[in-house]
Amino acid sequence: MKVLIVDDSAVMRKIVMKALMEAGHTDLVEAADGKEALSKSGDVDVVFTDWNMPVMDGLTFVKEFRKGSNVPVVMITTEGGQKEVLEAMKSGVTDYIVKPFTPSILVSKLESLIKK
Amino acid sequence: MSSNIVANENLIQDFIDVTEEVLSTMASFEIKAVEVQEINANGHSKDVTACFDITGILGFSGGRKGSLLISFPRNIAFGAVGGMLGIEFTEIDADVRDGVSELVNMIAGGAKTKLQAKGIDFELSIPNTVIGQQHQITAGASATRTRVDFDSDLGSFFIEVNLKED
Ligand SMILES: [Mg+2]
Numbered sequence: 001m002k003v004l005i006v007d008d009s010a011v012m013r014k015i016v017m018k019a020l021m022e023a024g025h026t027d028l029v030e031a032a033d034g035k036e037a038l039s040k041s042g043d044v045d046v047v048f049t050d051w052n053m054p055v056m057d058g059l060t061f062v063k064e065f066r067k068g069s070n071v072p073v074v075m076i077t078t079e080g081g082q083k084e085v086l087e088a089m090k091s092g093v094t095d096y097i098v099k100p101f102t103p104s105i106l107v108s109k110l111e112s113l114i115k116k
Numbered sequence: 117m118s119s120n121i122v123a124n125e126n127l128i129q130d131f132i133d134v135t136e137e138v139l140s141t142m143a144s145f146e147i148k149a150v151e152v153q154e155i156n157a158n159g160h161s162k163d164v165t166a167c168f169d170i171t172g173i174l175g176f177s178g179g180r181k182g183s184l185l186i187s188f189p190r191n192i193a194f195g196a197v198g199g200m201l202g203i204e205f206t207e208i209d210a211d212v213r214d215g216v217s218e219l220v221n222m223i224a225g226g227a228k229t230k231l232q233a234k235g236i237d238f239e240l241s242i243p244n245t246v247i248g249q250q251h252q253i254t255a256g257a258s259a260t261r262t263r264v265d266f267d268s269d270l271g272s273f274f275i276e277v278n279l280k281e282d
Contacts, residue, residue, distance in 0.1 A: 100226070
């Protein structure tokens with residue numbers, strides 16, 4: 001199972017990858033913005049994406065990605081307001097994690113999405 | 117006037133709570149706010165902030181305007197970012213800079229969510245870092261600039277909240 005991790009912060013990508021790898025998920029791809037993510041999303045099974053990124057933000061990425069895929073997308077972002085969550089869900093986001101988060105939240109979201 | 121001060125203290129408390137939560141959750145780094153001061157009232161020059169070795173800064177726009185900065189001595193930056201990644205740092209490299217950027221991003225985002233619930237809205241810029249011993253940052257003249265000093269096992273650091281009046 002292949003997981004795409006999209007975040008402009010290399011540290012945040014490392015934190016997410018470390019949490020997933022420690023839970024046994026090792027087939028991981030990373031991208032630093034939405035544009036790079038689109039080019040790498042062809043064969044992934046789950047996507048974790050940040051919202052605020054340069055070049056192409058996470059919301060725009062999800063809208064584009066949804067034109068050709070219904071793979072689950074989890075938004076990991078500092079934008080935890082009701083307005084933002086609603087906007088993300090309307091754009092096709094499957095689930096939502098607000099930073100700061102613990103590794104266990106990340107892994108449990110992934111595993112519940114795989115089961116579905 | 118007094119109601120303004122109380123309102124502002126509430127806003128600052130949100131920033132304090134989020135800063136403690138972010139560092140504790142993401143880095144297992146326990147901190148405590150020890151002093152809150154209005155910068156202009158304490159003999160600092162009006163718009164220049166004297167910083168430690170590395171500072172993360174992020175702007176607010178599109179509603180309430182202003183900025184947030186967090187400034188660390190190098191050893192605290194190493195401790196905080198090291199805690200996030202589970203590794204040890206001895207120099208300010210790309211990961212330390214990126215980690216400090218992400219910390220200010222998370223604190224601003226958390227504060228934004230709390231302030232939104234109080235009817236105060238703004239957009240967040242992409243965060244940046246400034247490096248250098250005793251660098252200074254000019255955040256621009258503003259009505260309300262508040263510095264919060266935090267203490268930790270590794271020493272102290274501060275955040276500065278710069279919020280312009282509507
Ligand atoms: Mg980001």
